[in-house]
Amino acid sequence: MLRIAIQSKGRLYDESMALLEEAGIKLPGGKRTLLVPARNFPIEVLFLRDDDIPESVASGVADVGIVGLNEVLEKRCPVGVLKKLGFGRCRLSLAIPQDIDYPGRDWFTGKKIATSYPGILSDYLHRNGIEADIHVITGSVEIAPGIRLADAIFDIVSSGSTLVSNRLKEVEQVVESEAVLIGTDSLSGEKQEILDELIFRFESVQAADDKKYILMNVPQTKLDDVLAVLPGIKSPTVMPLADPAWCSVHTVLDEKRFWEIINRLKAAGAEGIVVLDIEKMIL
Ligand code: PRT
């Protein structure tokens, strides 16, 4: 049985649960307890505050965990990142009041910086030879400059709207973060096998995430033009239709290039284009 720690509530909870579900791991519904065994896979889920996840993995209370990279770096626990999971993306940045003309990093010398991430911040200041005063606060860091508790903040930024509404501007991006799967290299053979299967399933879910399956009808006379729009995509499937003048083309597209390619396919003569989500893709 492999024990995985995930956030019990908060920003990473929904997507951590969705990832487990998409990986085919079924958890019992109903009242949730701290430790929940899956119904169909040798795994149990330990629900914790995100702050406690790195330490729980380092100490062996959990075998692996899903947590923001920012927490892993801050806690400095001896755990490794086994896999980046692509959700919970954010960055840790320095921000200062909007009306200050920012001359560069040296501005921070002698300043007071409010943060909940003193470890990452002190490393950064040290690396850059900046002496500043770190003021640790655990919530609502962004209000500190407004109430003159600090000159600047070092905090998580995602869309940037929290900074704007507190009349702050981001001046240095220090760390990029996303949810990661963490673990140690001291698992038993049995647990390692379960973990390998889990990672394989996560990878299949992730591979499908930014892909679409598309089908379209193409007149035989336009087939070459349509196939020319799909370069780099491994052998699209071409199938005959009841009307011999037409065929059906199936392929997988990167979501990022979706609109660009769809418009070119239409221009090249494709019709009746159907786009489907892909649930999993085994590479
Ligand atoms: O209760 P528990 O201790 O488990 O949770 P928590 O309150 O400490 O953390 P939670 O649930 O807020 O965040 C969990 C993780 O989500 C973080 O450690 C990050 O890895 C990740 N994450 C991603 C974020 C954000 N995006 C985010 N935007 N964590 C926090 N924020 C906050 C940020 O602190 C700031 O106040 O959102 C605000 C900024 O957002 P924007 O969009 O206005 O820039």
Ligand code: ZN
């Ligand atoms: Zn927390």
